[in-house]
Amino acid sequence: xxxxxxxxxxxxxxxxxxxxxxxxxxxxxxxxxxxxxxxxxxxxxxxxxxxxxxxxxxxxxxxxxxxxxxxxxxxxxxxxxxxxxxxxxxxxxxxxxxxxxxxxxxxxxxxxxxxxxxxxxxxxxxxxxxxxxxxxxxxxxxxxxxxxxxxxxxxxxxxxxxxxxxxxxxxxxxxxxxxxxxxxxxxxxxxxxxxxxxxxxxxxxxxxxxxxxxxxxxxxxxxxxxxxxxxxxxxxxxxxxxxxxxxxxxxxxxxxxxxxxxxxxxxxxxxxxxxxxxxxxxxxxxxxxxxxxxxxxxxxxxxxxxxxxxxxxxxxxxxxxxxxxxxxxxxxxxxxxxxxxxxxxxxxxxxxxx
Numbered sequence: 001x002x003x004x005x006x007x008x009x010x011x012x013x014x015x016x017x018x019x020x021x022x023x024x025x026x027x028x029x030x031x032x033x034x035x036x037x038x039x040x041x042x043x044x045x046x047x048x049x050x051x052x053x054x055x056x057x058x059x060x061x062x063x064x065x066x067x068x069x070x071x072x073x074x075x076x077x078x079x080x081x082x083x084x085x086x087x088x089x090x091x092x093x094x095x096x097x098x099x100x101x102x103x104x105x106x107x108x109x110x111x112x113x114x115x116x117x118x119x120x121x122x123x124x125x126x127x128x129x130x131x132x133x134x135x136x137x138x139x140x141x142x143x144x145x146x147x148x149x150x151x152x153x154x155x156x157x158x159x160x161x162x163x164x165x166x167x168x169x170x171x172x173x174x175x176x177x178x179x180x181x182x183x184x185x186x187x188x189x190x191x192x193x194x195x196x197x198x199x200x201x202x203x204x205x206x207x208x209x210x211x212x213x214x215x216x217x218x219x220x221x222x223x224x225x226x227x228x229x230x231x232x233x234x235x236x237x238x239x240x241x242x243x244x245x246x247x248x249x250x251x252x253x254x255x256x257x258x259x260x261x262x263x264x265x266x267x268x269x270x271x272x273x274x275x276x277x278x279x280x281x282x283x284x285x286x287x288x289x290x291x292x293x294x295x296x297x298x299x300x301x302x303x304x305x306x307x308x309x310x311x312x313x314x315x316x317x318x319x320x321x322x323x324x325x326x327x328x329x330x331x332x333x334x335x336x337x338x339x340x341x342x343x344x345x346x347x348x349x350x351x352x353x354x
Contacts, residue, residue, distance in 0.1 A: 030108040031234050031265045032171050033242040034179055034198040035258045039249035042177045042290040045262035046096060046106045048087075051280040052162055055090045058297070058308070058324035060340055063100075064317030067136060070348035071124035071156040080136035083315025085295055085308060087286060090161045092349035093128025094135070096286055098295055100315050101139035102175040104288045105131040109202050113167035115155040116187030118353035125153040126351040127166045134172065141178040145193050148182065155184060156351035166349070171200045175290040181206045199239045202231040209235050216240070234265045241265075251292055258287055259298065259305075269300045297336075299326070304333035312337035321345045 032046040048054065063083045069075035086097030098104045107130065118124050125133060133153075138144040157166040169183040181192040181200055192206050201209065209232065216226065216236040225240060226233035241264060245257045266282035287296040293310040312335070313322070323343030324336060332339055 030202060031231075031238050031262065032106045032108060032200045033238040033258070033261060033265075034173050034177070035242055035245070035254060035261075036177045036195070036198065037247045037249055037254050040175065040177075040291055041247075041249045041251065041254055042173065042175055043254055043258045043287060044104050044106070044173045044290065045258045045285065045287045046108070046171075047262055047266050047282045047285045048095070049267050049280045049282045050162075053283060053327075054095075054162075055088070055327050056095075056284060057088050057091060057326050058295075058340070059086050059088055059343070059345065060084075060313045060315070060322035061086065061132075061136075061345065062315050062317060062319040062321070065136070065321075065345070067129070067132070068348075069123065069125035069129055069133075069153065071118075071126045071351045072353055074118065074121065074124045074353075076123035076125050076133075076153045078133065078136060082136060082139065083313070083319075084132070084135040085310055085313060086132065086135065087284075087297075088346060089128070090349075091346040092161065093126075093166075093346075094130075094132035097131065097135050098288050098293065098310065099135040099139075100293070100310055102290050102293050103135060103138060103140060103144070104173045104290065105134050106171045106200075107131045107168045108171065108200060109167060110169040110183060110205070111167055111203055112205050113157070113169065113184050114187050115157055115184045118154040118156065122151075123153045124156050124351075124353060126348050127155050127157045127168060128351070129348040130155060130168070130170060132348075134170070139174075140176070141172045141174045141180045141193070144172055145180050145191055149189070149191055151189060154353075156353050158349050158351035160349070166351075169200070169206070173290065177290075198242055199235055201235040201238070204232070212236060213239050229267045229271070238262075238265045251289060255287055255289060255296060259285070259296075262287065263298075266300075299331070301329070302331040304331060306332035306334060306336040308337050309335070313340070 035043040065080040082099040084099040089095035285298040296307045322340035
């Protein structure tokens with residue numbers, strides 16, 4: 001047997017074992033993908049797939065907000081350097097958003113997450129504040145990577161309102177097209193940093209996702225792609241399509257193309273998977289235009305898409321927090337910045353170290 005054939009068989013075996021492992025892992029079915037086009041056109045999309053409505057509202061946070069990590073007496077504290085436009089999660093955490101420098105954070109579920117134990121005097125941070133901490137403090141992916149690899153805090157993960165443990169990994173992208181994936185595995189932070197890391201789903205861990213994708217690239221997406229709603233299959237489809245769609249610097253066309261990709265890997269509303277109760281329907285999708293700094297929001301229960309240019313929001317220190325109410329069936333169409341109302345900021349879900 002040639003080394004090339006052996007390599008393919010080993011890779012195929014890896015895929016089989018990974019897929020068998022996936023069959024026993026409950027996973028919430030979110031997807032994130034980044035489009036890299038000409039003339040600095042960078043667009044990122046994510047789907048929020050959840051077993052119920054996660055009570056998402058949009059918030060505009062100004063610069064200069066004093067924050068607390070909501071993780072006990074050793075909670076890290078900070079003051080936001082940058083304003084941000086974010087998607088809340090049960091109004092207890094930040095799960096998605098863009099700051100005024102164009103940095104985008106997407107938090108997706110990862111059941112394999114292990115954040116380790118808080119020891120000594122190291123500061124602590126509730127995972128519900130992880131995305132917000134990044135958006136508040138960093139302007140680029142590279143800056144975030146350089147600082148977070150220093151382990152400035154220990155993440156503490158509480159139980160979410162739907163009784164699931166708060167387990168997630170974080171994807172970052174910026175206007176340069178740079179990307180990074182942050183995962184806590186066996187108590188250690190693992191960072192994958194490269195602009196080629198355009199796609200992230202849920203289980204398995206990111207290095208195994210890359211191996212699965214490599215196998216399918218050998219097969220060739222034009223002839224066959226895996227079609228289930230499992231995370232590994234969605235990763236492969238998103239990876240193929242985000243690079244197969246035509247590259248253009250026309251923002252309208254590029255955004256429409258990226259929407260078609262993220263919708264193509266979404267889970268139909270109401271669809272459930274026997275034996276996998278947490279592989280869930282897509283509740284909403286976001287698309288961010290890094291170059292123009294625009295958030296597009298697409299609810300699975302609304303017939304219209306709305307968008308919010310960050311240029312239309314007030315991020316000055318001392319400006320009021322603004323909220324766009326989505327809970328309760330509120331729908332919007334077109335530009336929605338004017339529909340935001342003054343609001344109190346939500347409190348991050350408190351977490352305590354064992």
